[in-house]
Amino acid sequence: MEFIYYFGDVFAPVSFLLLLVGTIGGLILGATPGLSPTMAVALLIPFTFHLEAVQGLILLGAAYTSTVAGGAVSAILLKIPGAPANIATTLDGHTMAKKGEGARALQLSFLASAVGGVFGVLLLIFLTPLLAQWALAFGPSHLFWLAILGVTIIGSLDSASVVKGLLSGCIGLWLATIGFDDIMGAQRFIFHSSLGGGINIIAALIGLFAIPQVLTMFAKGRRNDNIEVIEVKKHAIMDAVRELLSRKRAMAIGTAVGSIIGLIPGVGGQIAGLVAYDQTKKFSPEREKFGTGHSEGVIAAESANNAMVGPSLVPLLTLSIPGSPTAAVLLGGLLIHGIFPGTDLFDNHPDVAWTFINSMLIGQILMCIFGLYVAGLAAKVAQVPQSVMAAVVLGLSVFGAYSVQSSMGDVYVMASLGVMMFFLERFGFSAAPLVLGLILGPIAEANFIQGSMIANATDGMGTYFLSGALNIVLIAIVIASIAYSVVMELKQNKAQNEEASA
Amino acid sequence: MKKLLAGAAMALMALGGNAAQAQDYPDRPIMMMVSYGAGGATDFQARIVTMTAGNEDALGMPIAIINKPGAGGRVGWNWFATQAESDGYTLAAYNIPHFIAQSIKGGVEYSADTFEPIANWGADPAVFVVAADSEMTSMEDAVAYAKENPGKLTFSGAGLFVGHHIAALQLEKAAGVKMAYIPTKGGGAAAMKAVIAGEVMAGVNNLSDAFRAQEAGNVKILGVFDLERNEFLPDVPTMKEQGLDIDNASVNFRGVMVPKGTPQEVIDKLSATVPEMFANERVAKKMKAGGSPMHIMTREEVQEMWAARQATLEELLAGL
Numbered sequence: 001m002e003f004i005y006y007f008g009d010v011f012a013p014v015s016f017l018l019l020l021v022g023t024i025g026g027l028i029l030g031a032t033p034g035l036s037p038t039m040a041v042a043l044l045i046p047f048t049f050h051l052e053a054v055q056g057l058i059l060l061g062a063a064y065t066s067t068v069a070g071g072a073v074s075a076i077l078l079k080i081p082g083a084p085a086n087i088a089t090t091l092d093g094h095t096m097a098k099k100g101e102g103a104r105a106l107q108l109s110f111l112a113s114a115v116g117g118v119f120g121v122l123l124l125i126f127l128t129p130l131l132a133q134w135a136l137a138f139g140p141s142h143l144f145w146l147a148i149l150g151v152t153i154i155g156s157l158d159s160a161s162v163v164k165g166l167l168s169g170c171i172g173l174w175l176a177t178i179g180f181d182d183i184m185g186a187q188r189f190i191f192h193s194s195l196g197g198g199i200n201i202i203a204a205l206i207g208l209f210a211i212p213q214v215l216t217m218f219a220k221g222r223r224n225d226n227i228e229v230i231e232v233k234k235h236a237i238m239d240a241v242r243e244l245l246s247r248k249r250a251m252a253i254g255t256a257v258g259s260i261i262g263l264i265p266g267v268g269g270q271i272a273g274l275v276a277y278d279q280t281k282k283f284s285p286e287r288e289k290f291g292t293g294h295s296e297g298v299i300a301a302e303s304a305n306n307a308m309v310g311p312s313l314v315p316l317l318t319l320s321i322p323g324s325p326t327a328a329v330l331l332g333g334l335l336i337h338g339i340f341p342g343t344d345l346f347d348n349h350p351d352v353a354w355t356f357i358n359s360m361l362i363g364q365i366l367m368c369i370f371g372l373y374v375a376g377l378a379a380k381v382a383q384v385p386q387s388v389m390a391a392v393v394l395g396l397s398v399f400g401a402y403s404v405q406s407s408m409g410d411v412y413v414m415a416s417l418g419v420m421m422f423f424l425e426r427f428g429f430s431a432a433p434l435v436l437g438l439i440l441g442p443i444a445e446a447n448f449i450q451g452s453m454i455a456n457a458t459d460g461m462g463t464y465f466l467s468g469a470l471n472i473v474l475i476a477i478v479i480a481s482i483a484y485s486v487v488m489e490l491k492q493n494k495a496q497n498e499e500a501s502a
Numbered sequence: 503m504k505k506l507l508a509g510a511a512m513a514l515m516a517l518g519g520n521a522a523q524a525q526d527y528p529d530r531p532i533m534m535m536v537s538y539g540a541g542g543a544t545d546f547q548a549r550i551v552t553m554t555a556g557n558e559d560a561l562g563m564p565i566a567i568i569n570k571p572g573a574g575g576r577v578g579w580n581w582f583a584t585q586a587e588s589d590g591y592t593l594a595a596y597n598i599p600h601f602i603a604q605s606i607k608g609g610v611e612y613s614a615d616t617f618e619p620i621a622n623w624g625a626d627p628a629v630f631v632v633a634a635d636s637e638m639t640s641m642e643d644a645v646a647y648a649k650e651n652p653g654k655l656t657f658s659g660a661g662l663f664v665g666h667h668i669a670a671l672q673l674e675k676a677a678g679v680k681m682a683y684i685p686t687k688g689g690g691a692a693a694m695k696a697v698i699a700g701e702v703m704a705g706v707n708n709l710s711d712a713f714r715a716q717e718a719g720n721v722k723i724l725g726v727f728d729l730e731r732n733e734f735l736p737d738v739p740t741m742k743e744q745g746l747d748i749d750n751a752s753v754n755f756r757g758v759m760v761p762k763g764t765p766q767e768v769i770d771k772l773s774a775t776v777p778e779m780f781a782n783e784r785v786a787k788k789m790k791a792g793g794s795p796m797h798i799m800t801r802e803e804v805q806e807m808w809a810a811r812q813a814t815l816e817e818l819l820a821g822l
Contacts, residue, residue, distance in 0.1 A: 042541065139699060180573030180576055180577075183662070184685075185604075196576060198573070319718065319720060321695045322691050325541065336791075337791065338788075406568045
């Protein structure tokens with residue numbers, strides 16, 4: 001209960017002002033296509049040099065929280081996820097926006113974010129020591145199986161056909177092998193100097209999602225001027241609250257999956273939203289509605305990606321191990337003030353630790369309030385003429401891809417992937433499984449190589465990868481996930497055959 | 503904001519060509535490329551040591567950090583060797599032995615001859631760590647275990663052809679044993695996590711990170727891969743003290759360099775001013791607070807050090 005003593009500090013004038021600035025600024029940065037949470041936090045680092053430790057961390061924490069939630073804005077309105085965390089949000093969110101329900105989708109996403117986010121931070125407050133053990137429990141063999149579990153959902157993700165989903169996934173897995181391999185230093189498929197560092201995930205995200213959108217918009221804008229103006233329906237906030245309360249299952253699954261997966265260093269943040277979306281779909285009686293603008297999809301994805309924020313800081317705050325690139329930047333923010341995460345932080349600087357954590361709790365709520373406030377306004381984006389929108393999005397895409405690491409190479413990668421995706425979409429392939437392959441490839445590969453090196457030096461491959469409670473549980477989930485997909489596919493085929501014969 | 507400034511500076515550079523006058527150098531902000539991600543040790547230290555660049559007694563112009571991470575630093579240094587303007591407004595941070603080891607291994611566009619050192623700011627030695635509850639308490643224990651179980655002692659480090667890998671190779675050579683070096687993806691943090699979580703039996707890691715982990719009670723540090731004991735860890739003996747003939751070839755030296763072809767006047771100005779800038783009191787305080795050992799060296803000293811490393815590493819990596 002120690003944290004309650006430090007609640008007052010969050011409301012100290014300067015601290016609270018920074019919290020407000022961080023939250024609002026983070027929402028805007030997050031809503032800009034191509035600006036990821038990591039980048040937003042990195043941009044703020046120089047400012048924290050001049051602030052006190054607590055103030056600096058409050059600013060960084062607020063920016064982290066609200067950029068993740070802000071990413072939903074461009075994901076829903078433009079179908080451009082700001083970060084891997086928001087990919088799942090595009091699947092139903094954008095369809096809703098196309099139907100004129102952008103305001104509803106945004107309200108639901110901010111409310112779900114806040115619920116998930118508050119839950120995640122509460123976990124961080126009450127269960128940190130326990131969670132730290134859990135975060136460490138995942139060794140290379142477990143992470144390998146976790147990545148394989150991710151691969152099993154590729155086929156069913158946002159595709160008309162399982163085969164096309166799997167094919168997109170394979171393209172993603174192949175793209176992931178490009179570049180210098182970090183473990184052995186081997187060069188793979190580097191035909192151009194821009195590919196030396198591999199395909200940057202943010203540049204790829206922008207290309208795969210935004211460019212096909214832009215091309216489609218240009219094509220439409222040329223044919224019929226202003227004919228297709230979407231009417232944006234107003235949506236009362238209280239209705240959104242009521243709807244959220246009636247979607248308890250999506251909310252619970254999203255929050256639980258987000259919190260659990262968010263903990264795992266190096267994996268969590270990127271796939272939490274997608275796994276939560278997939279699980280909610282599997283447990284939902286209305287599973288066929290997913291992908292057609294179903295609110296459960298948005299709720300699950302957004303509650304998961306904000307629930308992950310709190311737990312993702314556990315390895316950093318307790319063990320000084322940054323579990324994600326964003327956490328690495330936060331570590332820098334602590335070190336610059338001579339504060340070492342771990343026992344030093346909680347024993348010698350409890351004011352810093354708890355004020356920071358409390359500020360994230362209040363930040364979640366502020367984020368929700370501001371988010372709801374702008375939701376109605378932002379939804380009007382759908383009324384901007386398509387040709388104008390296309391130009392704006394194209395500009396932001398180039399800017400976003402360049403600014404990831406100040407490299408034109410990333411812009412070329414973005415453009416070529418985008419054009420490729422435009423044609424693939426024509427043939428019924430979709431971007432989400434491709435990106436999932438791109439994310440999971442390196443995780444599966446690196447952990448398999450590392451695990452087999454350890455296994456060869458110790459108990460041998462079989463024992464290392466196939467024994468131990470956690471391995472067996474993960475393998476069981478993998479098998480269950482595949483079996484479920486097969487059974488569902490067969491059922492669907494049977495239903496179709498009956499329909500055809502009737 | 504700094505990125506924007508640097509972007510503007512780069513645009514100006516492209517417009518104005520290479521007409522910079524050496525005598526009024528610098529008359530606009532300078533960019534410094536760090537080939538690791540924001541938040542990493544190199545990035546963190548680079549930001550601290552350059553924070554006083556704008557002072558009148560230093561360069562009088564701010565230095566903006568630009569990150570070009572990827573492939574263990576190869577992406578950034580490749581860019582620096584092939585595409586950076588050599589007019590003194592584009593600096594880069596170097597990591598020794600990383601870039602020299604990578605150039606010996608091949609497949610990159612750079613070597614010690616494509617860059618001109620300016621000054622060195624830090625030296626972060628590698629250390630040998632084990633989990634806090636490990637039975638090993640000295641290097642002797644570790645070597646004894648490795649002798650009894652050849653190839654079975656697993657120990658982690660941040661990838662191949664980086665300081666940790668060099669230290670691992672030196673250890674195997676000096677002790678005359680075979681061990682299982684496990685390179686991790688995700689830098690020193692991932693390698694440290696493997697040690698704390700018990701995935702591997704031991705690890706090679708940065709002194710600064712290991713010092714923090716030891717303070718937090720997560721690991722024990724058994725030895726330092728350096729010539730002398732470190733001020734942060736006065737109680738931890740060096741490898742040599744423990745009977746292992748290992749020098750400082752794996753120490754991670756960090757400093758500033760420019761591309762070959764930069765005007766001599768600019769190099770002279772920088773190499774006179776930059777070591778002074780590193781010696782600033784505020785810089786020293788911040789570096790110490792962050793647990794980052796400083797080691798300021800002038801251009802001549804760095805040139806010697808680079809040449810020495812080149813020779814040692816060529817010998818060590820021969821046949822790999």
